[in-house]
Amino acid sequence: MVISRKRRLKNSDSxxxxxxxxxxxxxxxxxxxxxAQTRGLPRAAGHRAGVESLRVIVETxxxxxxxxxxxxxxxxxxxxxxxxxxxxxMRLIVEYLRREVDMLDENGIRINPIGKLDVLPEEPRKELYxxxxxxxxxxxxxxxxxxxxxxxxxxxxxxxxLATDVSEEIIxxxxxxxxxxxxxxxxxxxxxxxLLIRPSGELRISNFLLWQLAYAEFWVTDTYWPDFRKKEFxxxxxxxxxxxxxxxxxxx
Ligand code: IPE
Ligand code: IPE
Ligand code: MG
Numbered sequence: 001m002v003i004s005r006k007r008r009l010k011n012s013d014s015x016x017x018x019x020x021x022x023x024x025x026x027x028x029x030x031x032x033x034x035x036a037q038t039r040g041l042p043r044a045a046g047h048r049a050g051v052e053s054l055r056v057i058v059e060t061x062x063x064x065x066x067x068x069x070x071x072x073x074x075x076x077x078x079x080x081x082x083x084x085x086x087x088x089x090m091r092l093i094v095e096y097l098r099r100e101v102d103m104l105d106e107n108g109i110r111i112n113p114i115g116k117l118d119v120l121p122e123e124p125r126k127e128l129y130x131x132x133x134x135x136x137x138x139x140x141x142x143x144x145x146x147x148x149x150x151x152x153x154x155x156x157x158x159x160x161x162l163a164t165d166v167s168e169e170i171i172x173x174x175x176x177x178x179x180x181x182x183x184x185x186x187x188x189x190x191x192x193x194x195l196l197i198r199p200s201g202e203l204r205i206s207n208f209l210l211w212q213l214a215y216a217e218f219w220v221t222d223t224y225w226p227d228f229r230k231k232e233f234x235x236x237x238x239x240x241x242x243x244x245x246x247x248x249x250x251x252x
Pocket of ligand 3: 032
């Protein structure tokens, strides 16, 4: 759960303050397997520990009033893993939602799954749709969970739907611009991430939010995701507040 059942969110006066916070944080939750391996544990133990980090980071976003968080939970490429690992990951998604949805809802968190969801196994798909429906009017934090998500797939699907709408004369080719294109993505209506965090030392994007990350600030750490907790998140946010974002312009 996000916040322990006996505890609501902390009072904002005990919360660390920052001069500038991102509006939207995206995280590639990576390194679960290596975390487990270094402890002589099965990979599944790493994935379980990773769920705890997610709880802490969601809680911290609420404390700091960061309104958008997008987490990469399962990529379109992750089907290449052994069947057993895929089914453990699917099970964890179901368990997480069943266990957490009450607290997420009570704390105003909206669960918004993004990805090609229709091909997910039935159980996680149903839990996801139910959680999304139940929390859809919540406003405190939008938690986008990227599942069977691939940036290229997302762009291809958007192009297909645009082409269909052109052929049905719903839109004209000349209407297509960046804003209209973005409205055909899974993230319709969600502002682009300001900060991308990748734990576990990898320096790649792994097909995550290819369109949306155009001007995100990157922050990487060698820490594996299961060890990525509030302290590490605060470090990333501290670094972010000192970044100068020029968006192609020049320093003022
Ligand atoms: C991230 O951790 C979880 C998923 C990709 C689902 P990994 O399982 O990729 O962990 P490493 O990268 O092998 O350590
Ligand atoms: C990216 O991690 C996907 C998720 C965290 C869900 P991977 O572990 O799958 O990425 P690669 O294979 O190292 O690029
Ligand atoms: Mg990995």
